[in-house]
Amino acid sequence: MIRLALAVALxxxxxxxxxxxxxxxxxxxxxxxxxxxxxxxxAQDRLVARDSTSTFPESLTALPDLGYLRALSxxxxxxxxxDLILAEAGAGPAEAVEVLKAAGLPYVTVPEGYAPEAVxxxxxxxxxxxxxxxxxxxxxxxxxxxLAEARAKAAPISPKKRVLFILSLQGGKVMAGGEGSAAExxxxxxxxxxxxxGFQGYKPMTEEAVLAAAPDAILMMDRSGxxxxxxxxxxxxxxxxxxxxxxSGAVIRMDGLKLLGFGPRTPEAAAELRAALYGA
Numbered sequence: 001m002i003r004l005a006l007a008v009a010l011x012x013x014x015x016x017x018x019x020x021x022x023x024x025x026x027x028x029x030x031x032x033x034x035x036x037x038x039x040x041x042x043a044q045d046r047l048v049a050r051d052s053t054s055t056f057p058e059s060l061t062a063l064p065d066l067g068y069l070r071a072l073s074x075x076x077x078x079x080x081x082x083d084l085i086l087a088e089a090g091a092g093p094a095e096a097v098e099v100l101k102a103a104g105l106p107y108v109t110v111p112e113g114y115a116p117e118a119v120x121x122x123x124x125x126x127x128x129x130x131x132x133x134x135x136x137x138x139x140x141x142x143x144x145x146x147l148a149e150a151r152a153k154a155a156p157i158s159p160k161k162r163v164l165f166i167l168s169l170q171g172g173k174v175m176a177g178g179e180g181s182a183a184e185x186x187x188x189x190x191x192x193x194x195x196x197x198g199f200q201g202y203k204p205m206t207e208e209a210v211l212a213a214a215p216d217a218i219l220m221m222d223r224s225g226x227x228x229x230x231x232x233x234x235x236x237x238x239x240x241x242x243x244x245x246x247x248s249g250a251v252i253r254m255d256g257l258k259l260l261g262f263g264p265r266t267p268e269a270a271a272e273l274r275a276a277l278y279g280a
Contacts, residue, residue, distance in 0.1 A: 023131050024084035024106065028077055031069055031088025033263035034110045035060055037126045038086065040264045041135045049080035051091075056257055056265075074099035086110060086126060114185035114262045116147040122263065139264065146267025147189070153274065154191035161277050162195040163187045164215035164245065169229055172237065173204040182260040187219070189266070190273035210239035217277055218245045221256035252276045 026048045029035040035054035038044060044057075049064040051072065066076045070092045077085065077100055085105060089112045091097055101107045108129045110122050120140040127136020165183035168175040176196040177183025183202075184194040195213040196205060205213070218240070220229050231251045240246050254276075258269045 024082075024129070026080070026082050027084045027086060027130075028066070028080050028082040029054055029086045030066070030072065030077070030091045031086075031110060032056065032257045033122065033261040034086050034088050034126060036257070036261065036263045036265070037110075037123055037139075038130070040139055041123075041127060041130060041132050043130050043132060046130075048082060049077070053257065056255075072096045074103070078103060078105075084108065084129060086129060088112065114182050116144055116151075119147065119262050119266060120144055143264055143267065147270075150189050150267050150270035150274075154189060154270070157191035157274075157278065160191060160193045161216040162214065163192040163217045163219050163277070164195040164210075164213055165219045166229060166234060167202050167221075169233060169237075170204060173206075174210050174237070174239070175202055176205050176210075177202055182262060183219070185262070186259055186266070186269060186273060189270040190277060192217070192273075192277055207239040210237075211243075213243075215240075215243055215245045216248075217250040217252055218243075219252045219254070219259075219273070221259065222253035223256055250277075 025046050027038070027046050028049045029038055029047055030051045032053035032055060035047070035050055036056050038047060039057050039060065044060070047060070047063055049066050050060055051066050051069045053069050054060050064080065066080070067073060069088065069090060072091060074096045082105060085100060085107045087097070087107065088110045108125065110125055111118065113119070113121065120143065123136050123140040123143065127133050165177035165187065166174055167177060177194070178196045178199040178201055179194070180200045181202060187194050195215040218234055220234070234240060234251060235246050245251065252273065254269065254272065258265045
């Protein structure tokens, strides 16, 4: 199954020479979850560069930073002289990815997905690319068991709290995680329900929609710098001021990569969020 997963990932880059995939020693990783999986498989010492979202484990931050995952420079990536590029499906822009795929280097796309089987697929693809199938199978099994436990603990919870994930505030408008998003998936895994409905992905909500959402809890990434949202800003929004979440002070902040990455730490993230919502 692992070999099949890798074959699917490599189908987007027909220029790959299979022999070079045996034991890559100079790996560029593009995507925080992919980097986390590489480290969990014990191959961190083979990484030579990373993108700016690859921050866990913290020791990865000592590697050269090639910039934001969706705004890559192919020249910058190639300057690291990699013998393997591991890139999450969201890497971009598209033109940069095309240049990298045409460079004659192994380029492996790590698939997206937020279901338990999708997390296992990510691990399997990366394990096969590293020549670490046995370790990948063990890690995937461990993560799948953790996810099954999270689902089992979430299932009997009733009533389930309505959770609004706020990605950012743009001009006073709430940019929220809607249907089909990683935010919705982790909320469900923790035993909650997504309060943002009627749209896919991450989009701004109208004031009326925020009022109608009436969340019991507000969930945000714990980050600083540009684009960061602080609880005080959220609580000051008229559309949220009267919500059950603000009235009770139920504003939860979690590490963004851990919360939304759907990688090895997802069972831990689900347990942490469930405890924040329900106290257990």
